[in-house]
Amino acid sequence: MLRPNGPIASCLPLLLLTACMDDLLWQSPSEPDSFSDPELDSSFHGTVSVIPAYVDEGGALVELDWEEANHGVFPFGALWVAAFGIDPFTGARLDEDEVAILEPEIGSNAWTLDFSELGTGPFQVEAVLDELDDGIIGIAEPSALWHQLLTVSGGQVLDPQGAVVDGIGLYITVPWNAPDEGGDDRDPTGDGAVPPAEIAEALEEALENATEALGDNENGPDSFVTITGDAAIDAVSAGDCATMLFSENGYGPYYWTYFSALGLEPGNRAWSVEVLADDGRMQLSGACDTNGNGLFDPADAWGTWVWDGVAQNPIDIGDVDINDIHIEVPFDGAFTTAAPLITLSGTVSDPGGFERYPPEAVLYLVAQRHAGVADIATLDHEYAWTAYAGADLSAGAVEYTLSVPAYKTLYIWAWVDLDGDGTLNEEGEPGGASGPWYTETDRDSLAIAMTPAAAP
Structure with a gap:
């Protein structure tokens, strides 16, 4: 039997501080x-x-x-x-x-x-x-x-x-x-x-610790800077709104502040947010809860920092306050919290040949949360999966494509249930893996060569 190894590792950043x-x-x-x-x-x-x-x-x-x-x-x-x-x-x-x-x-x-x-x-x-x-x-x-x-x-x-x-x-x-x-x-x-x-207690403690740690650095007492500006809110975007700051590569938000345009005429709304000094380049976005569901989500109206009709991100945060940042909501092409759809593709092969499989065999391709053996009864708990009937496996290699959530660490496993009894990794049943992979971008040509199937 195969013996998967290696615990899954997470690559996601932690939220440390907020201005709100x-x-x-x-x-x-x-x-x-x-x-x-x-x-x-x-x-x-x-x-x-x-x-x-x-x-x-x-x-x-x-x-x-x-x-x-x-x-x-x-x-x-x-x-x-x-x-x-x-x-x-x-x-x-x-x-x-x-x-x-x-x-x-x-x-x-x-x-x-x-x-x-x-x-x-x-x-x-x-x-x-x-x-x-x-x-x-x-x-x-x-x-x-x-x-x-x-x-x-x-x-x-x-x-x-x-x-x-x-x-x-x-x-x-x-x-x-x-x-x-x-x-x-x-x-x-x-x-x-x-x-x-x-959360509130932990973040307040983190803020106090950061303030104490940074109080003696070269920036002295000015270890936090304030970003202020206004947001031009279109009529269709009126409602609860927020200004948010993400890392340059899109994680977050790490800082945010709320303001409201609910029941007000279209126009500009003032906002301000306090952030750590010298945080470097970040993505600045604005959003309004236009679908009224109580959340800021990818389906809402999103905007960005604009100057003379042109998006200006990223914003560079140094050791001085930044003023007069103008946001327009909505704005075409604004950065949102919609995670990309990631595609993983490649081939899977059995050196012994798929033609030896009995017709009741099933090949499973699974984007797993872990390196262990998959359970057919709970495949929907994994990030993605697809199955191929043994009777259809005649080629030297099977091409696969899996759509998976972004920003996950996963393994792509190929499992074969030779006797079709619903149990994987039994004696003599082939399998193989690729990974771990972190799903920040599409990946192709991920080849999996399984251990050969047992002779019939």
């Missing part, structure tokens, strides 16, 4: 979505669950229930579910529909979308967790992506084989400590921060 301590747990008022009526002909249903998990010494992922992990308490913010098409030429999102679940439960959380908003082209379905409970669906927060492209035809949602699809389940994994290590604490090397109940 008092507003950390902010949420704006929300209105129910008009398409949430399950009786609508164009409704598309599903659930989303958040799963705490840890990697054991053998590299396998162990899922916990919330009673064991955190005494039955859900410790995060909202869930955001969206369905969106993809422009085949630019990769941009098209015809998006979304829904926010502002008070998630520890089990399955039901959602409903209206597929009449999506057109007839292929579309993806994703879910994102507001891990920090700050009202912002940020870049690189825990997320899940349905493993198949879906289409709409004849008033129904179909999978790539033309079968009718409804009731899909999305599963978001969050790193957690093993129970014997203190299962109610987040893994500090994982995909995020501590439970939200501790």
Whole structure:
């Protein structure tokens, strides 16, 4: 049998400081979505669950229930579910529909979308967790992506084989400590921060420590600088708004400040945000909650720092205050928190030849959260997967393509269930892997050469 090795490693940055301590747990008022009526002909249903998990010494992922992990308490913010098409030429999102679940439960959380908003082209379905409970669906927060492209035809949602699809389940994994290590604490090397109940206290302490540490440096008492400006808010963007600062390569936001245009005439709104001095080059964006769901999410109106009609990012933060930064919301091409859709592709081969497989064999390609053996019963918990019937495997190598969430560390495993009994990695069954890979960009030519299948 194969013996996978190597624990999964996380590459996501940690949020350290913010200029808005008092507003950390902010949420704006929300209105129910008009398409949430399950009786609508164009409704598309599903659930989303958040799963705490840890990697054991053998590299396998162990899922916990919330009673064991955190005494039955859900410790995060909202869930955001969206369905969106993809422009085949630019990769941009098209015809998006979304829904926010502002008070998630520890089990399955039901959602409903209206597929009449999506057109007839292929579309993806994703879910994102507001891990920090700050009202912002940020870049690189825990997320899940349905493993198949879906289409709409004849008033129904179909999978790539033309079968009718409804009731899909999305599963978001969050790193957690093993129970014997203190299962109610987040893994500090994982995909995020501590439970939200501790965020304000932790960040205030971090701010005090940073102030004390920086107080004696060359900048003296001016270790923080203030950025001020105004935001030109279009009428369609009126509502709760925010100015945010991301790292130059798009992580974050690391700093943000809130302001409101709710019920006001179109015009400029003043804002200011305090940041650490000498933070260097950052991306500055503005957003307004135009869909009224209580979150700042990729489907809202986004804008950016503009001068004379031209976007000016990045902003260079030194040791002096920066004033008169003008933001326009919306602004075409503005940086948003929409994570890119990542494609992994390559080939998988068996040196012994696929032609020796019995017809009941199944080849599984799985983008896994871990280096352990996949479980066929819970493949939907992984980042992506696809399957090939043994009767169709006659070529020397099988080409595969997997669409996966961005900013994850994963392994691509090829598993063969030779006897079709639903159990992988049995004696004599082939398999092989590629990775670990961090999904910050597309990757191709990822070749997997499996251990040969046992002779029939």
